[in-house]
Amino acid sequence: MVLGSIARVLFLTALIAANAAPAFSKTITIGILDTIDPWFYVQTFGPTMEHLRKVIPQYEIKSVELSFEKLQKAIKAGELDFFIAPSGFFAYVAESAGARHIATRHPQGAKDPSKSVGSVFVVRANDSRFNNLSDLVKVSVAATDSNSFDGWIIALGELLLQNLDPKKMFSGITYTGYGIPDVASMVLNKQVDVGILKTCDLEQFERDGTIAKGALRVLNPKNDSSISCRVSTDLYPDVVFASLPKREFPAVSYSRRQEAR
Numbered sequence: 001m002v003l004g005s006i007a008r009v010l011f012l013t014a015l016i017a018a019n020a021a022p023a024f025s026k027t028i029t030i031g032i033l034d035t036i037d038p039w040f041y042v043q044t045f046g047p048t049m050e051h052l053r054k055v056i057p058q059y060e061i062k063s064v065e066l067s068f069e070k071l072q073k074a075i076k077a078g079e080l081d082f083f084i085a086p087s088g089f090f091a092y093v094a095e096s097a098g099a100r101h102i103a104t105r106h107p108q109g110a111k112d113p114s115k116s117v118g119s120v121f122v123v124r125a126n127d128s129r130f131n132n133l134s135d136l137v138k139v140s141v142a143a144t145d146s147n148s149f150d151g152w153i154i155a156l157g158e159l160l161l162q163n164l165d166p167k168k169m170f171s172g173i174t175y176t177g178y179g180i181p182d183v184a185s186m187v188l189n190k191q192v193d194v195g196i197l198k199t200c201d202l203e204q205f206e207r208d209g210t211i212a213k214g215a216l217r218v219l220n221p222k223n224d225s226s227i228s229c230r231v232s233t234d235l236y237p238d239v240v241f242a243s244l245p246k247r248e249f250p251a252v253s254y255s256r257r258q259e260a261r
Contacts (some may be wrong), residue, residue, distance in 0.1 A: 030081065033066065
């Protein structure tokens with residue numbers, strides 16, 4: 001699950017253009033939204049930064065991890081050259097910030113990067129109280145972060161689409177911050193009634209033995225052939241790599257077939 005060669009090509013093209021103009025700074029600053037899951041840093045961000053530092057050693061590449069609010073402020077203040085964030089954040093700031101999409105991460109298991117992430121509502125498999133989202137009345141819930149696009153915000157959007165009011169449904173909300181115990185463990189240990197995961201996390205937990213296969217049951221399962229994982233919501237684009245107008249970069253076009261994998 002990496003940005004892939006197309007992302008590197010696009011980014012390098014932009015940097016080469018910058019290098020042609022002496023007025024440009026030799027420091028590249030990249031902001032990263034801190035609600036992206038930890039696996040992103042291992043599987044995608046780390047390898048990409050390592051590659052860039054090798055092929056463009058004349059640049060100092062700095063990265064800074066920022067909260068939702070601080071990333072907005074840094075973009076507005078012109079402190080960043082690029083940012084990496086979920087597509088929901090990009091859509092939120094793109095017009096006002098003049099941000100330009102460079103690449104979208106294409107997760108394994110998704111056929112189309114524009115429909116590759118969503119949320120999953122999970123309960124204990126033997127908990128007969130819940131069969132539909134409308135059954136979630138005055139229940140306790142666990143999620144990773146209140147600003148997590150695929151681990152919380154998309155889930156809330158699904159409830160609203162079904163004319164359900166999250167304020168009336170949840171008696172208590174626990175945000176784990178990707179800590180221990182995590183969302184799945186809290187559900188299995190009966191610390192909460194329901195958990196919200198991002199797509200494909202449940203399958204990953206079952207593959208690596210973190211939880212027993214079938215121990216958790218998905219509510220509101222949707223039959224979407226765009227992704228090989230179980231999902232409870234509509235699907236959206238994954239993490240976006242975007243440039244900001246602090247520098248002028250030429251537009252780079254590419255076909256759908258070249259999407260990052």
